[in-house]
Amino acid sequence: MSAPILILTEVALGPSERKAVEGLLSGGGPELEVLVPSGRKRRLVIDFLDHLSMLEFGKAVEGLSDKGPDPQAARSIAQTALNTSIAALEGLGAEVTGNIVEGDPVQALADRAASIGAEQAVVVTLPHAVEDTFHTDWANQAQRKLGIPVLHLYAGTGFIGDS
Numbered sequence: 001m002s003a004p005i006l007i008l009t010e011v012a013l014g015p016s017e018r019k020a021v022e023g024l025l026s027g028g029g030p031e032l033e034v035l036v037p038s039g040r041k042r043r044l045v046i047d048f049l050d051h052l053s054m055l056e057f058g059k060a061v062e063g064l065s066d067k068g069p070d071p072q073a074a075r076s077i078a079q080t081a082l083n084t085s086i087a088a089l090e091g092l093g094a095e096v097t098g099n100i101v102e103g104d105p106v107q108a109l110a111d112r113a114a115s116i117g118a119e120q121a122v123v124v125t126l127p128h129a130v131e132d133t134f135h136t137d138w139a140n141q142a143q144r145k146l147g148i149p150v151l152h153l154y155a156g157t158g159f160i161g162d163s
Helices: 015-024 044-052 057-065 071-089 106-115 129-133 138-146
Strands: 006-008 032-037 094-101 122-125 152-153
Touching: 006 015, 006 071, 006 106, 015 071, 015 122, 015 138, 015 152, 032 071, 032 106, 071 094, 106 122, 106 138, 122 138, 138 152
Parallel strands: 006 032, 006 122, 032 094, 122 152
Antiparallel strands: none
């Protein structure tokens, strides 16, 4: 059995992510571990610019006054995303587990990778124009911090980022 593959995702995984992960599995398949952060630190200006760049004017304005979900609601959202993600990956011939992580998601990924000896990671995000342009997105941070191959997938699209 090969080393586990870690998957950090900010949204529930679906068919396009399942297909990409399936391509990473060989033979018996390594263990897959999904990490979903509970909540996300607000970045008002960056979130505003991201929405504007995607021509999401309503969301951009709405985000200026939105305080985000309370911690309990954020944890519930993360749990739903985790359960959905695990279900999406079942049947690939690999054991699938998962955890909700608190704090910095990239640091949590790095800590978990070091503790289990992961040899590759997958980071699934929505498009974030500002972070993607300046290579400050989770996938690029993980690539620098982990020193192992990191596949960056844009959620629901099947497109691969450039980390």
